Amino acid sequence: MIGLSIARSIELLQKPSSHLLRRGRYSETGRAYLVTAVVYQRRPVFTHFYLGRLLVAELKQAHDLGLVESLAWVIMPDHFHWLFELQDASLPQVMQRVKSRSTLTINRACGTQGAFWQSGYHDRAARAEEDLIQIARYIIGNPLRAGLVEQVGDYPLWDATWL
Template sequence: MRPNPNSHLLRHGRYSETGRAYLLTAVVHHRHPIFNDWMLGRLLVAELKRAHELRWVNSIAWVIMPDHFHWLVQLEQCNLGQLMQSTKSRSTLTINRKLKRKGAFWQSGYHDRAIRDGEELLPFARYIVANPLRAALVEKVGDYPLWDACWL
């Protein structure tokens, strides 16, 4: 068995297009539900906000689930690889420091889906912020602490 049994499914030859919207997903190593501790989730939120403030992306919507996150962005001043490498490595450092541990935090790679020209972003944002409802973590979106959307 391979160490990452689904790594062969990751996309090769990604193309990053400035101005294009992307739905991004990254998963915690071994799917450990670390973000059940919402204070640790806030450390990841700080990295998502940092990318937005640096104008690398325009953050449209995001949700941090117990073992992964979804992030709808429009690329501005970086490419997908730079964005995800920076976000994952910086969050690994801060979370590991908080937990007084070392080692892998995220699974290798990430999933991305380019949003086609003309596709509405609102349905993607709604899908993202409704994840805690579908996972039966809360009964109302507003009860979940780790999400945001630019329309609010």
């Protein structure tokens, strides 16, 4: 029933109580986390492939710097899901870095300024007994379930270590 718990986690994003998401947040090196961040006012900016690739560059840089071991991600039109194993940074540090750096690069590319992301993010620590491959499959299946493509391979903004 892994899909149900992930689906429930994602449902929580629809509620306007992001400040409550920080309550009880704990970072553990080596633990896998599924995080979701949403674009301010849910603007579908990542329908533009180039802007999605700017975000991907920030996810990749966090991996390349050893802050995380990136396992899977998908960039949806107005949000992203990212499964990673925490390495040499805390969860808030990783998310602050990715969100602030992507805000700067995307705003620069668009000639805009100001807020790009909604405040906060949703995170869920994977339990030791959970199958990370199943979580990754769930993540990359988002474009298919959203009706954006007929086959996962047709969607350009995703990656997974195992797939």
